[in-house]
Amino acid sequence: MNENILEIKNLKRHYPVSSGLLSLSKTTVKAVNGVSLEIKKGETLGLVGESGCGKSTLARLLTGLEKADHGSINFKGHKLNEWTATERSTMLQMVFQDPYSSLNPRQRIGSIISESMRIHKSGSKTEIQRRVEELLVQVGLRPEHHKRYPHEFSGGQRQRVAIARAIAMNPDLIICDEPVSALDVSVQAQVLNLLKSIQKEFGMSYVFISHDLSVVSHISDHVAVMYLGQLMEIASAEELYRNPLHPYTQILLDAVPVPDPDMQGEDVIIDGDMPSPISPPSGCPFHPRCPKAMDICSQTQPKLKETVSGHKVACHLY
Amino acid sequence: MTAPKLKIKNLTTSFATPGGIIKAVDNASLDLGQGETLAVVGESGCGKTVLSLSVMGLIPDPPGRITAGQVIYRDQDLVQLSEQEMQKIRGNSLSMVFQEPMTSLNPVFKIGGQIGETLRLHKGMGKQQAAEAAVEALKLVGIPNPQKRLENFPHELSGGMRQRVMIAMALVCSPEILIADEPTTALDVTIQSQILRLLDNLKHKMNGSLMLITHDLGVVARVATRVAVMYAGQIVESAPISDIFKEPLHPYTQGLLNSVPRLGCRMELNPIPGNVPALLNLPKGCRFNPRCSHAFDLCREQEPQLIDRGGRQIRCWLHR
Numbered sequence: 010m011n012e013n014i015l016e017i018k019n020l021k022r023h024y025p026v027s028s029g030l031l032s033l034s035k036t037t038v039k040a041v042n043g044v045s046l047e048i049k050k051g052e053t054l055g056l057v058g059e060s061g062c063g064k065s066t067l068a069r070l071l072t073g074l075e076k077a078d079h080g081s082i083n084f085k086g087h088k089l090n091e092w093t094a095t096e097r098s099t100m101l102q103m104v105f106q107d108p109y110s111s112l113n114p115r116q117r118i119g120s121i122i123s124e125s126m127r128i129h130k131s132g133s134k135t136e137i138q139r140r141v142e143e144l145l146v147q148v149g150l151r152p153e154h155h156k157r158y159p160h161e162f163s164g165g166q167r168q169r170v171a172i173a174r175a176i177a178m179n180p181d182l183i184i185c186d187e188p189v190s191a192l193d194v195s196v197q198a199q200v201l202n203l204l205k206s207i208q209k210e211f212g213m214s215y216v217f218i219s220h221d222l223s224v225v226s227h228i229s230d231h232v233a234v235m236y237l238g239q240l241m242e243i244a245s246a247e248e249l250y251r252n253p254l255h256p257y258t259q260i261l262l263d264a265v266p267v268p269d270p271d272m273q274g275e276d277v278i279i280d281g282d283m284p285s286p287i288s289p290p291s292g293c294p295f296h297p298r299c300p301k302a303m304d305i306c307s308q309t310q311p312k313l314k315e316t317v318s319g320h321k322v323a324c325h326l327y
Numbered sequence: 328m329t330a331p332k333l334k335i336k337n338l339t340t341s342f343a344t345p346g347g348i349i350k351a352v353d354n355a356s357l358d359l360g361q362g363e364t365l366a367v368v369g370e371s372g373c374g375k376t377v378l379s380l381s382v383m384g385l386i387p388d389p390p391g392r393i394t395a396g397q398v399i400y401r402d403q404d405l406v407q408l409s410e411q412e413m414q415k416i417r418g419n420s421l422s423m424v425f426q427e428p429m430t431s432l433n434p435v436f437k438i439g440g441q442i443g444e445t446l447r448l449h450k451g452m453g454k455q456q457a458a459e460a461a462v463e464a465l466k467l468v469g470i471p472n473p474q475k476r477l478e479n480f481p482h483e484l485s486g487g488m489r490q491r492v493m494i495a496m497a498l499v500c501s502p503e504i505l506i507a508d509e510p511t512t513a514l515d516v517t518i519q520s521q522i523l524r525l526l527d528n529l530k531h532k533m534n535g536s537l538m539l540i541t542h543d544l545g546v547v548a549r550v551a552t553r554v555a556v557m558y559a560g561q562i563v564e565s566a567p568i569s570d571i572f573k574e575p576l577h578p579y580t581q582g583l584l585n586s587v588p589r590l591g592c593r594m595e596l597n598p599i600p601g602n603v604p605a606l607l608n609l610p611k612g613c614r615f616n617p618r619c620s621h622a623f624d625l626c627r628e629q630e631p632q633l634i635d636r637g638g639r640q641i642r643c644w645l646h647r
Contacts, residue, residue: 059515059516059517059518060486060515163602165602166602193370193371193542193603194370194542194544194583194586194587195370195582195583195586195598195599196370196598196602197586197598198585198586198587198588198596198597198598198599199598199600201588201596202595202596202598205595220515220516221516222516222590223545223587223588223589223590224588226588226590226591226593227588227589227592227593227596228588246593247591247593250590250591251591260517261516261517262590263520264516264517264519264520265516265545265590266516266519266520266523266543266544266545266546266548266549267545267548267549267589267590268544268545268547268548268572268584268587268589269548269572270548270568270569270572271569271572272548279517279521280469280521282485282487282488282518283515
């Protein structure tokens with residue numbers, strides 16, 4: 010049970026950008042800058058951060074949609090690139106943010122869901138057909154829906170189709186990149202419950218990416234907080250909520266609007282925006298906005314250290 | 328209680344679609360009191376944006392039209408005003424902050440000019456004077472270096488900055504009533520709390536009233552004093568903030584509150600089953616009945632009316 014399904018070490022992805030006259034000066038956007046993580050079998054790792062913190066780039070690196078510049082990704086005991094693309098696609102799947110653009114509008118639902126099974130020739134035509142109907146029922150749709158096109162479904166139903174497609178080959182890991190942020194609250198709760206019940210039944214791991222801390226803390230076993238391409242803190246969901254160590258995590262938690270008028274905490278509000286990842290601040294990337302910043306914060310970058318067992322934080326305060 | 332600043336009475340806004348006429352807002356009545364922050368909540372397609380556009384007189388005609396009801400402001404019915412008369416009020420004493428700061432600013436004009444335009448039109452200011460007032464407005468919404476920012480184009484600003492510019496634009500004429508349509512939806516949580524606090528501070532400073540359109544119940548709990556819940560074009564419940572969260576009466580409001588994942592709570596969510604119905608194909612009786620766990624025969628037959636019940640309003644057969 011405690012076996013790691015995915016281990017990443019010091020992962021980096023820098024995008025070159027040209028700027029200035031005639032694009033002469035070359036700089037890089039450090040989208041993912043030295044991230045190390047592990048995900049256990051059957052667990053959900055939540056990844057939170059504000060827009061531009063590199064969470065989607067990390068997701069693309071994990072699925073192999075993009076190559077890392079530095080660092081290693083170990084998936085099921087082997088390097089990710091040692092697996093062939095076909096092998097990878099049976100074990101690793103992704104659910105995307107926008108259910109309106111992630112399904113081909115010209116393909117029927119049945120063909121969308123069965124595509125991976127057809128490519129991997131995982132059965133006869135009737136077997137695949139039966140599996141599609143089974144999958145549709147599993148995600149809460151009706152078997153006869155396989156004849157329909159994506160436009161005949163609402164956003165929540167499309168996201169269910171995307172989930173059916175992702176679980177078709179019984180993958181070991183599903184990367185969910187903001188799977189519920191385009192949905193209304195009542196539908197969002199339905200999809201969250203669906204993801205949870207599927208995990209219970211099939212025991213796959215999730216990487217669940219979202220900007221919404223309440224959604225992430227609801228579904229995840231462990232939560233990692235990212236800021237400007239780096240991990241700031243990682244802990245179990247309860248521990249992170251009860252005992253947030255990093256000032257950024259504390260501020261994020263305070264900023265989440267709680268649907269209870271009596272529970273409005275002290276409004277700890279930080280000023281300013283996230284700095285541009287093209288020219289990140291020296292030292293700790295959060296220090297210009299941090300209320301507890303010290304001299305050392307602007308000079309050296311803090312390392313991710315384990316404070317309590319299982320609770321890691323990158324901050325000079327600890 | 329003082330007389331409400333803005334009174335929406337039985338407002339119905341219809342749209343002609345290829346499939347027939349739909350009532351995007353159906354018989355909505357709301358009061359916005361002095362100093363109040365009224366939140367209008369609901370899921371997408373429930374008519375909250377159309378309601379706010381109707382108040383502002385910004386419904387595109389065709390295909391839309393206000394087919395019934397009144398919007399009473401300063402003893403006049405805004406629905407009956409001509410476009411010219413409405414222009415004098417809009418942006419002046421009745422102002423709006425739009426959704427999506429990325430698309431609501433004109434990309435080819437400088438920030439200063441866009442803020443100044445309102446002042447030149449409504450207050451008859453000259454260019455110089457308008458620019459000075461624009462600097463003041465930018466200072467008010469907490470933009471550093473306002474003098475320099477006037478010369479910026481919208482693309483040079485971040486999302487939070489743009490939303491601040493939108494708010495500055497809405498506020499330069501010191502409106503009595505500000506309508507903010509999902510002002511923080513496109514923003515990160517830390518920026519969201521900055522903007523929410525700003526709106527609240529400004530409301531107090533201007534001694535005005537705020538109507539906040541949102542789908543986020545957390546945002547509602549943070550800033551609102553009253554809440555109106557909309558479903559499929561109708562107001563189904565409206566009540567003071569503490570009542571809505573402590574004792575929601577309508578099953579839809581209860582369902583919405585049960586659907587929200589809460590920080591640090593990993594209990595199974597209890598969502599409302601099904602989807603919001605299409606306005607062209609509304610169920611018979613109560614519009615919520617196919618998704619309601621309390622529905623009984625009457626709900627499937629007859630549509631309930633919005634009734635007053637000790638300071639709150641409710642549209643449900645369970646509360647007759």
